[in-house]
Amino acid sequence: MRVLAMLDGTLADPGAPHIRVDDLGLTRGDGVFETVLVVDGQPRELGPHLARLSRSAAMLELPAPDLAAWERLVGIVIGAWTEPGEMAVKLVYTRGPEYSGGGPTGYAIGLPIGGRAVRNRTSGVTAVTLERGFDPAVVERAPWLLLGAKTLSYAVNMAAMRHAEKLGVDEVIFVGDDGTVLEGPTSTVVVASGGTLRTPPPSSGVLPGTTQGALFRAAERAGWSTKVEPLRADELATADGLFVVSSVRKVTRVHTLDGAALPDATELGTALNALYEAEYR
Amino acid sequence: MRVLAMLDGTLADPGAPHIRVDDLGLTRGDGVFETVLVVDGQPRELGPHLARLSRSAAMLELPAPDLAAWERLVGIVIGAWTEPGEMAVKLVYTRGPEYSGGGPTGYAIGLPIGGRAVRNRTSGVTAVTLERGFDPAVVERAPWLLLGAKTLSYAVNMAAMRHAEKLGVDEVIFVGDDGTVLEGPTSTVVVASGGTLRTPPPSSGVLPGTTQGALFRAAERAGWSTKVEPLRADELATADGLFVVSSVRKVTRVHTLDGAALPDATELGTALNALYEAEYR
Numbered sequence: 001m002r003v004l005a006m007l008d009g010t011l012a013d014p015g016a017p018h019i020r021v022d023d024l025g026l027t028r029g030d031g032v033f034e035t036v037l038v039v040d041g042q043p044r045e046l047g048p049h050l051a052r053l054s055r056s057a058a059m060l061e062l063p064a065p066d067l068a069a070w071e072r073l074v075g076i077v078i079g080a081w082t083e084p085g086e087m088a089v090k091l092v093y094t095r096g097p098e099y100s101g102g103g104p105t106g107y108a109i110g111l112p113i114g115g116r117a118v119r120n121r122t123s124g125v126t127a128v129t130l131e132r133g134f135d136p137a138v139v140e141r142a143p144w145l146l147l148g149a150k151t152l153s154y155a156v157n158m159a160a161m162r163h164a165e166k167l168g169v170d171e172v173i174f175v176g177d178d179g180t181v182l183e184g185p186t187s188t189v190v191v192a193s194g195g196t197l198r199t200p201p202p203s204s205g206v207l208p209g210t211t212q213g214a215l216f217r218a219a220e221r222a223g224w225s226t227k228v229e230p231l232r233a234d235e236l237a238t239a240d241g242l243f244v245v246s247s248v249r250k251v252t253r254v255h256t257l258d259g260a261a262l263p264d265a266t267e268l269g270t271a272l273n274a275l276y277e278a279e280y281r
Numbered sequence: 282m283r284v285l286a287m288l289d290g291t292l293a294d295p296g297a298p299h300i301r302v303d304d305l306g307l308t309r310g311d312g313v314f315e316t317v318l319v320v321d322g323q324p325r326e327l328g329p330h331l332a333r334l335s336r337s338a339a340m341l342e343l344p345a346p347d348l349a350a351w352e353r354l355v356g357i358v359i360g361a362w363t364e365p366g367e368m369a370v371k372l373v374y375t376r377g378p379e380y381s382g383g384g385p386t387g388y389a390i391g392l393p394i395g396g397r398a399v400r401n402r403t404s405g406v407t408a409v410t411l412e413r414g415f416d417p418a419v420v421e422r423a424p425w426l427l428l429g430a431k432t433l434s435y436a437v438n439m440a441a442m443r444h445a446e447k448l449g450v451d452e453v454i455f456v457g458d459d460g461t462v463l464e465g466p467t468s469t470v471v472v473a474s475g476g477t478l479r480t481p482p483p484s485s486g487v488l489p490g491t492t493q494g495a496l497f498r499a500a501e502r503a504g505w506s507t508k509v510e511p512l513r514a515d516e517l518a519t520a521d522g523l524f525v526v527s528s529v530r531k532v533t534r535v536h537t538l539d540g541a542a543l544p545d546a547t548e549l550g551t552a553l554n555a556l557y558e559a560e561y562r
Contacts (some may be wrong), residue, residue: 002380004302015381019300019307021285021388026300027373029310029434060436061443092308099283099392100296107302111380131423133415135458144440145414153310153434155341159425162342177416177458 003080005073007093007106011080014109023105025094029153031105032056034091036074037211037247038081038110043074043089044247044280045210052150052210053091059149063104065093070108077110086113088248094152117248124253124269125170127244129233130160132174132182136204136230147205157185171244171254173236180204181231187246188212189231191239192268196225204230211276212245218275241265243272251276282364286357288350288374288387295390304386306375310434312386313337315372317355318492318528319362319391324355324370325528325561326491333431333491334372340430344385346374351387358391367394369529375433398529405534405550406451408525410514411441413455413463417485417511428486438466452525452535454517461485462512468527469493470512472520473549477506485511492557493526499556522546524553532557 004014012018025031034049043049050067057065070091077089087110094105139147146153160172173189174182181189181200188209190199197219202208216226236242242254242262253269255262285295293299306312315330324330331348338346351372358370368391375386420428427434441453454470455463462470462481469490471480478500483489497507517523523535523543534550536543 002303014302017298017300018302019298019304021295021299021373021390022283023300023307024439026304026307026375027314027371027433027435028439029432029436030439031436033308060440090308092302094307109302130425131419133419133423133426133428135414138412138414138458142412142414144411144437144444146437146440147414149436151310151434151436152308153432153436154308155310155312155430155432155434156425156427158305158309158311159341159427163425177419 001081001083001112003077003110005076005108007069007073009072009076011076018107019105020097020100022098023094023096024098025092025105025152027098029151030060031092031094031152032060032062032150033093033152034150035247036089036091038078038087038089039280040085041078042280043078045214046071046074048210048213052208053093056149056151057093059143059146060151062093062095065106073108077108081110083112087111088113092152113248120170120252121250124255125244126256127171127173127254128164128167128169128258129173129175130163132176134205135177136180137178139203139205148202148207150207160185175233176204179233181233181236182206184244187244187249190215190243190245190251191231191236192241192243192265192272193239196227198227198229198231200231201228209245211247211250214279215245215251215272215276218279219272222275237262241268243269282362282393284358284361284391286354286389288354290353290357292357292361299388300386301378301381303379304375304377305379306373306386306433308379310432311341312373312375312433313341313343313431314374314433315431316528317370317372319359319368319370320561321366322359323561324359326495327352327355329491329494333489334374337430337432338374340424340427341432343374343376346387354389358389362391364393368392369394373433394529401451401533402531405536406525407537408452408454408535409445409448409450409539410454410456411444413457415486416458417461418459420484420486429483429488431488441466456514457485460514462514462517463487465525468525468530471496471524471526471532472512472517473522473524473546473553474520477508479508479510479512481512482509490526492528492531495560496526496532496553496557499560500553503556518543522549524550
């Protein structure tokens with residue numbers, strides 16, 4: 001099933017047209033989004049998701065989103081969802097129609113979680129490193145590049161995923177021109193080594209991960225060290241465990257990188273997922 | 282006025298919703314576009330525009346567009362346009378709704394040309410060079426970066442234009458990490474020096490310009506040399522003339538770059554525009 005609620009709180013038919021052809025979200029990819037995991041009716045990390053929506057909107061100089069209205073919207077979608085188990089709520093916020101003067105477009109859509117994503121959480125995935133084509137040093141100098149904003153301009157992210165699919169690989173890990181790890185097209189990269197979890201910093205032009213944040217919070221309480229710092233690409237293969245992390249993936253283990261098997265991190269993955277899940281009990 | 286025709290050839294109300302909330306053009310910037318100038322009912326460079334639409338679609342692995350259908354669509358929009366003078370027809374082609382299995386979305390919309398763009402053709406413009414954050418050497422290595430495809434993922438292009446606006450500047454000229462000139466967010470860069478017109482090559486990750494192509498064709502017949510080759514950023518200020526070129530801009534002279542006045546290219550601009558216009562008489 002799918003459930004759609006427009007920003008004014010009205011439920012609408014997700015199969016009907018609701019967007020104008022001149023919406024700048026469509027014609028210019030000029031908008032931002034979030035995907036929130038919902039388990040048994042409870043949205044996870046909603047505060048961090050809404051905070052990131054605000055930060056992304058600010059980077060695009062969109063009107064500040066009314067977070068209370070967005071929170072209500074998530075509740076409306078969840079309330080109309082009738083299937084058990086997990087779902088995702090996608091929030092989309094655009095600059096709105098170019099020729100109406102009517103202001104931004106906003107909606108939330110409830111979606112099922114894809115079967116492959118669920119299976120991958122258990123089986124683990126293969127991944128390939130791909131160049132992202134920028135040097136993290138540019139991030140601070142050039143805010144117009146919007147590095148670190150979760151925008152609707154995801155054509156490159158989608159093209160990278162198609163490229164991986166042609167290679168027969170499940171996931172992409174982007175690498176910067178300086179040889180440091182960035183992120184996946186729709187995930188955060190986390191490595192575990194000797195009791196420490198590490199992830200690349202937002203100053204490298206990556207999104208601060210909401211699920212990664214929850215995992216680190218849980219891990220710290222369980223005695224892990226955590227570091228948000230640059231990570232060299234050549235460290236990925238030698239870590240105790242490599243993970244791609246997102247709302248939908250949770251903590252998904254990478255078992256093969258660039259065609260080579262990684263150290264077996266099955267137990268480590270199970271342990272980290274248990275920590276993450278314990279955040280919501 | 283605005284005129285909208287959907288890809289099946291039906292005219293529709295441009296102020297009504299026609300796009301689903303799960304259209305991948307909207308949620309992922311996953312689509313391509315073109316903007317065609319129409320003068321007195323005649324579309325300019327329609328063949329090159331449609332060829333570029335095809336190339337962009339191929340880079341995104343979209344289904345090959347039916348160019349005869351798109352050409353008809355442009356004719357339908359022009360036929361329904363009742364105002365004299367110039368207009369633009371924007372073609373938008375997306376991967377379509379994520380959850381329908383119904384295939385791509387396509388439409389053409391007829392729009393008036395903005396007064397500022399028309400005035401700038403005569404007055405000339407100020408411009409600022411901004412980093413685009415990639416090295417042109419990556420273009421061939423990393424096709425998933427879609428450099429040189431005219432995609433809907435234009436959030437960075439729009440952010441760069443907003444950045445210029447805050448600086449009180451009209452136009453942006455993007456520069457690569459290797460110090461070569463790339464393009465504007467929605468324009469092609471052309472310099473004139475000693476009887477030669479130059480523009481950066483597609484291998485640098487820029488769009489091949491349709492208006493630049495027409496200008497070069499016309500200039501070659503009038504005895505100019507033309508070169509499509511890398512152009513160093515430090516050559517912009519010393520050229521006889523610097524121009525930003527697009528369907529809507531035609532050949533617009535840059536009179537001030539990064540705050541410094543450039544050599545007066547008023548006459549040169551008039552001459553080049555006359556050459557360009559002569560292509561359509």
